[in-house]
Amino acid sequence: MKLAVAEGLLKSHSYVKYRSIVTALLQNGAVSGNQQSEDLVHYTKLNEARMNRLDKKIAVTEDHIHKLLALKKNYIWLVLSEGWCGDAAQILPVLNKMATLTKQIELKVAFRDENEPLMQQFLTNGARSIPKLIVLEPESNKILGSWGPRPKGAADLITSYKRQYGTIDETAKTELQLWYLHDKGLSVQKEVVDLMVELERLIYSKR
Known part of the structure; x- marks a missing residue:
């Protein structure tokens, strides 16, 4: 685990560099990650627009x-x-605004497919779902906690949809993006801040 964390940090980027x-x-018709397809290019283009908007508009309470x-x-x-991930596009700008x-x-942001040992x-639920936030102690790189890939409300929406329809289709993805739009990053803020306060x-209770 220590080696996986160290490699993840070595391969990581600032938020600006990641973007x-x-x-x-995308300008070369490609996407991040091991797979390339027209669909992933399309999703990445949508995410670029979403993140540009959120970088300007997201507000921390x-x-x-x-x-x-x-x-x-x-x-x-x-x-x-990864750049094509719809959840990451909604969540990373919130985390960045909080960190600033x-x-x-x-x-620090690392690409999932470049860090398979860490992702594992x-x-x-057995899936390589992203984004995944890993909280580390800088001095030792010790893992203190983690969060993700979605806030509870978004996760519940997808679980309910899959239970009802048996699959995650474009309608489900649209409903998920609408959920994020209405939530305005508040659930991510609350859950991540609650995690940090608890950590x-x-x-300090151990001291």
Whole structure:
């Protein structure tokens, strides 16, 4: 696990660099990851527009800002992602905006398919679902916690749809994107901030 984390960090990028890599690939008709297809190019184009919009419009609530600024320790947020992932397009801009608000958090983004050993340690129901946020202690690269690939409301929507229709089709993907649109990043903020507050509580309760 330590080696997988170290390799993940070595191959990781800043949020801005991650976005520039995805954009450059797209300009050449390609996408990030091991698979290439017209559908993935289409999804990546949609995600570029979504992320551009969210980078400008996403707002972190005062309560969440207060809790982030109250963090005592330093942390690395290492996120496994790919440019074609619709969930990542909705979540990464929120995580980036949160990380920019405090010096206690450094956000790094790594491509899932370039970090298979690490991804295998954070499967969701046996699947390599992304984005996956891994919270690390900078001094030791110790894994303190993880979150993802979706906030609970979005996960419940997909679970319910799959139970009803037996598959995740384009209608389900559209409903999921509408859910994110109406949620405005608030669920991601709450769940991730709650995780960070709980991690600090556990860290300092052991001292």
